[in-house]
Amino acid sequence: MVVAGRTFGIVGALAAFPRRLAAREVERQGGHLRRGVTRQTAFVVFGRGLLARATEPEIEARFGSETDGGRRILSENGFLRLLGLATPEATPALTRQSLIDQSGLSPRHLDLLSLFDAFEHDREPYSFRDLILARKYAGLIASGAGWSAIARSVHRSGDVASLTALSLHHDGADTIYVRRAEGLSELDGQLLLDVGTSDDQEVEDLFAQAEAAEAAGDYDEAAAFYQRCLAIDRTDSVAAFNRANCLRAAGREAEAAHDYARAIKLDPSFVEAWFNLAGLMNERGRMDTARRHLTKAIEGDPGYADAVFNLAKLEFDEGNLAEARRWWLRYLELDQNSEWARTAERGVQFVNLYLLRKSAG
Structure with a gap:
């Protein structure tokens, strides 16, 4: 898959690797990486951090809308593979439909669990180990576990393939356990390896707060949150664009024009920024x-x-x-x-x- 000339958007914080490293590699290959989704976004990466701040219905709705919009959806591992930074662990052979037929896992749950890398492969063809995992997940869901609880849990035990040899259980909808010789223990433990950065997570949290404030009509507060995002990551054209929209809605037109221009300077191909700045100039x-x-x-x-x-x-x-x-x-x-x-x-x-x-x- 050619990366050059393509625009990638990220929804949710990345857990497997820092965003800045992903941006550097995408740019090296001639593509563009943005936070969130714009008109020119061809690929949308769903970061696992989304599991911590969004409900199952919210994630499902976002997945559906991006899919319906004709964009290719990528998991974190799928993103790494597309960039050539990772390869599948085993030779895949199973189609999506074959996995569904043999495991009893619903198509929707297969797609959502694949989206958050609960299998060795993020899309078909799948491996035999993926089939074993799918059967385990189908059993958990049938007994009341939520798919998001599974997706949050599986990466906290290391390589997901290691789960094929474990007996998985759940207590309610939110906690997944593994049965060991000494009894049940939580699968949702401390991550074995945390390769993210505090700045990455802080920006994601601030961005989420900014979006929530913007949706609630608290435009001055949202603009302040977006400004804090920009203080950490000065290259974030989407944060600049969103801040400009909030400033404009708050009647702070001169500041809005400045931030539209900042978004364009950071990303001259940001057509929404050109369009909104044109509207502001027209009004003036x-x-x-x-x-x-x-x-x-x-x-x-x-x-x-x-x-x-x-x-x-x-x-x-x-x-x-x-x-x-x-x-x-x-x-x-x-x-x-x-x-x-x-x-x-x-x-x-x-x-x-x-x-x-x-x-x-």
């Missing part, structure tokens, strides 16, 4: 600047329909009717069915009629 009456920014957004993503529509409207408002018509026609190539498409059609009809009258008169 700086039409030439807004036009340049919208053009940049479209150059970065020719299928960015919102940017195309807004550029058409800007040209119409400025009296550049031929240009407005050109961009509305382009918009109609991207969208034929929405209310915005009806507006674009009316705009084209108006310009056609105006130009016809002008040529006749």
